[in-house]
Amino acid sequence: MAGGLLGVGELRPRPLPRLEDISLPASRVAPPLGFVTGDRHARILHTYGRAYRDVLRGFRGDFSPAPDLVAMARSEADVVELLAWCAREGVTCVPYGGGTSVVGGVEAGRERGPVVSLDLSGLGQVLEVDPVSRAARIQAGAFGPAIDAGLAPHGLTLRHFPQSYEHSTLGGWIATRAGGHFSTVYTHIDDLVESVRMVTPTGIWQSRRLPASGAGPSPDRIVLGSEGILGVITEAWVRLQRRPTFRASASVHFRELAPAVAAARDVAQSGLFPSNCRLLDAREAALNGVASDGSHILILGFESADHALDSWIARALELATTHGGICPRGPRIRAGEAPRADDAAAAWRTAFIEAPYLQSALVSMGVIADTFETACTWDRFDQVHAAITSAVLEAGAAQVTCRFTHVYPDGPAPYYTFLAGPDDMQDELVRWTRIKDAASRAIEENGATITHHHAVGRMHRPWYDRERPAPFARALSAMKRELDPAGILNPGVLVG
């Protein structure tokens, strides 16, 4: 099917690299502590994140940027000890949660000297639940499913579901300001963090548990998005919610994109705050098996643990249909049942969960398949969208699709997928770089952000540098120097 879509005929998978054939650069330093290893398999597993270029280099068997060592921390004391050794010996330390970074956040390279990848997955427990305040203390290396399993017996949930939920960690979410699956209000990890504990090379950073505070700039907001350059997050208190039991959903079909965008905007500005307000353009809807008749689809959904949602979905539908949308199946309203959605939403959810596996399969067949995302104000969306779409196609993509992952009263977060078929004449990395640069330039020139939730890492660095105010960059560098004077933590990310 992908071959047909890209007009390139049948696609064939290339042979997979064999573990034993991979040549790794020699470790330049011996493991100094019992929980640190120079094991070849561990080094291969910690070489890359999950960006397109990571997956491609993996398929090519290129693991030349491998870290020298991997530390499997079992406790906060291990983290403290490792950072002290790194600072003494001038060894770079790259915090590693689930390794799902799509922006080069966990790949330090070897140019600056020895590198140790610090794997936090050994800190994976839900430590404490406060049912009165509805909050929990959770270790930073806990993965999404372990967090939910630990909270389920209390009838509570963090309700933070990034697409990488199964393979990413609380610490990684906090360090990258991850965005969850829901479209409005409590979906970003930013709003779910009550307090954070972080080991810095110069001491422990522990904020107070508070529902809110006006006491100066927020220490938590500085840790959020710090991408491993200021310290290693070891645990956090996070805000919880009761597990929802009331649900309502509907899918609205539009012939044109502009009225669908206007409908999404009206819903976003209505104060209804749906859990889902996901607009799929016609190509995105077709690619994901949601609609094949050229319709643009607005998926609306509400969830609550407290009240029925009939009037919420009715009002959202009223707003959407005012713009000419039709809802062929009407709304689905349920109470006390396991989550189920209408057909379009269910098709979308299946495609959403399978997308990462599909990307790997496509890359293995020589297809360039990648995504990027941004956010802009509503008044600028048409211009931003037109500029991005034409830049990506002109740079060599065969297909580009768009959806809104999140909507705010003042603007959407559009998310793009691009595909390009194999080309024997040109290296995929060169072609991918051309498309990615064209997209990033269009984003920057049109006043949008280089990332809404994928983070900066090493990949978005040049664009991030241009986006942020210069005095802010200097202040962030000064904070980095104060907390990490030897500059051992994740160099090249955000500053320096």
Ligand SMILES: Cc1cc2nc3c(=O)[nH]c(=O)nc-3n(C[C@H](O)[C@H](O)[C@H](O)COP(=O)(O)OP(=O)(O)OC[C@H]3O[C@@H](n4cnc5c(N)ncnc54)[C@H](O)[C@@H]3O)c2cc1C
């Ligand atoms: C298929 C797929 C889907 C994705 N979907 C989403 C999505 O829906 N929403 C979203 O926001 N992102 C998404 N991402 C991106 C990625 O999953 C997020 O950035 C996630 O938050 C990274 O978590 P992680 O535990 O894997 O961190 P890693 O990838 O291991 O690390 C990410 C960054 O955080 C730092 N870091 C990790 N742990 C710590 C710690 N304990 N202390 C200090 N620094 C740390 C690392 O050094 C690195 O810079 C997706 C990625 C993939 C591959």
